[in-house]
Amino acid sequence: MKNFSLSLYAFHLRHTLTELPGEVVTDANLLWENLVKVGEGSLTFVGLKDLRSKLICYQNGKYEPKREIGRIPERLIDTQDLDLGSLPTTDGFKINANLQPFLLNDTYAVDLTLVPESPNISIDISQLQHFKPSSLLPSNIQASLGQTLSIYGEVDPTEDCDTLAEKLAIALVAGTNLNPVRTQQGELFGSLLFEYQALDPEEPNNPAKQCHILIVINNSQAATGTLAAEAYDWLLNFLCSYHKILYIYQLARQRYRDARTIYSDLENKIQEFNSLISENQTKLSGLKSLMGEIPKKSFDYTRCLQDLQTHHTAITTNITNYTICLEKIQTIDSGNSPQSWQDFIKKDCKKWQEQIQTDINYLTPGQELFGQFVDTIRGIVETEQTERDRSLENTIQILGIGFGGGAIASGIFTTHIDKINLPLIQKHPLYASLSLSIIATVVFIALGWLITKRK
Numbered sequence: 217m218k219n220f221s222l223s224l225y226a227f228h229l230r231h232t233l234t235e236l237p238g239e240v241v242t243d244a245n246l247l248w249e250n251l252v253k254v255g256e257g258s259l260t261f262v263g264l265k266d267l268r269s270k271l272i273c274y275q276n277g278k279y280e281p282k283r284e285i286g287r288i289p290e291r292l293i294d295t296q297d298l299d300l301g302s303l304p305t306t307d308g309f310k311i312n313a314n315l316q317p318f319l320l321n322d323t324y325a326v327d328l329t330l331v332p333e334s335p336n337i338s339i340d341i342s343q344l345q346h347f348k349p350s351s352l353l354p355s356n357i358q359a360s361l362g363q364t365l366s367i368y369g370e371v372d373p374t375e376d377c378d379t380l381a382e383k384l385a386i387a388l389v390a391g392t393n394l395n396p397v398r399t400q401q402g403e404l405f406g407s408l409l410f411e412y413q414a415l416d417p418e419e420p421n422n423p424a425k426q427c428h429i430l431i432v433i434n435n436s437q438a439a440t441g442t443l444a445a446e447a448y449d450w451l452l453n454f455l456c457s458y459h460k461i462l463y464i465y466q467l468a469r470q471r472y473r474d475a476r477t478i479y480s481d482l483e484n485k486i487q488e489f490n491s492l493i494s495e496n497q498t499k500l501s502g503l504k505s506l507m508g509e510i511p512k513k514s515f516d517y518t519r520c521l522q523d524l525q526t527h528h529t530a531i532t533t534n535i536t537n538y539t540i541c542l543e544k545i546q547t548i549d550s551g552n553s554p555q556s557w558q559d560f561i562k563k564d565c566k567k568w569q570e571q572i573q574t575d576i577n578y579l580t581p582g583q584e585l586f587g588q589f590v591d592t593i594r595g596i597v598e599t600e601q602t603e604r605d606r607s608l609e610n611t612i613q614i615l616g617i618g619f620g621g622g623a624i625a626s627g628i629f630t631t632h633i634d635k636i637n638l639p640l641i642q643k644h645p646l647y648a649s650l651s652l653s654i655i656a657t658v659v660f661i662a663l664g665w666l667i668t669k670r671k
Contacts, residue, residue: 217369263300400556406438
């Protein structure tokens with residue numbers, strides 16, 4: 217393949233709606249730090265090692281995202297691109313590297329392109345390893361939104377492009393657990409386009425572990441390079457929207473699963489509640505325990521529902537952006553674009569958008585159930601507590617009447633015990649006085665009980 221190039225397009229989340237203006241997510245600079253590590257390890261281009269010194273979001277080697285505030289150009293450098301230098305190969309030619317860093321709204325994006333020093337140098341499958349493609353895979357880049365590896369090359373019309381594309385895709389992920397599967401085939405700017413998706417078998421739904429592969433083979437001397445350069449900005453934003461859509465949908469599915477887990481726990485709490493109120497004497501401590509747990513669960517459930525609504529808005533926005541970019545690409549490509557890119561909007565995106573809305577509709581009634589459950593428990597707890605407080609108050613009142621009356625009677629008996637002319641009492645006055653006091657106390661307790669009952 218002549219006029220060969222290998223490009224990495226990686227996209228990493230800089231900030232979300234939860235961050236205050238000027239703040240970023242915890243690992244916002246991970247993309248730049250990992251690129252520097254690649255420069256220090258396998259692709260030892262001088263410019264890649266010193267990337268921090270070129271980016272405006274770094275100062276004295278320290279990440280300072282506030283330096284980006286108010287900057288109008290999307291590029292995070294003061295020039296059009298960065299020439300990273302060149303590296304020699306054992307086959308006698310050098311590899312040149314070029315990097316373009318961007319800030320696309322809330323996303324960091326990078327285009328790292330490797331090319332032979334001369335477009336006339338022919339690159340075969342074995343020579344692809346000179347470009348160290350393994351160092352550009354997700355395990356090293358760790359872009360949170362995902363990445364695309366793109367290969368472009370020109371071949372003779374007689375070349376078996378299907379077989380060549382398959383070999384190139386396999387060579388890109390050689391030595392890893394990624395398994396490239398061809399998802400689509402079409403045409404882009406007059407060249408053949410082969411699209412692959414290489415998933416991590418351990419985390420197939422994690423965008424940061426996936427590798428999207430585009431292989432563009434020009435076997436007809438089409439002006440692909442010129443048209444691609446003209447559509448560069450639209451292609452970059454197109455890929456960004458594509459990866460965001462995949463990322464947002466996976467976030468939405470996770471939040472739906474979280475909400476279902478919380479709802480399942482609610483069902484268990486309802487069963488526990490039913491058991492408590494079906495007992496002869498309701499266990500107030502158990503109800504109070506539920507009162508302490510349910511509001512937190514209700515809040516978490518509401519957050520899941522709100523996040524789903526946010527994801528629905530976000531995926532709708534990115535579908536719109538994707539559509540606009542695709543239309544611009546079609547305009548540059550004389551009204552043409554890969555059919556698979558159009559189908560992605562019409563089929564996958566539509567299905568995912570509707571799925572998120574269905575999840576929202578399905579979960580919304582549960583929010584009301586949480587509220588009703590909390591109100592029901594609170595009402596029963598308050599009623600039970602009031603009854604118990606009233607019972608305690610009555611008991612105290614009865615005992616007060618009883619012991620108070622008994623104390624008065626005891627004083628009377630003690631004072632006048634000698635006037636009671638009975639032999640038994642005269643013989644044991646102390647025991648007689650105590651016995652009469654106890655009897656009086658019991659009588660007054662009974663009297664107090666009757667009084668509280670009538671009340």
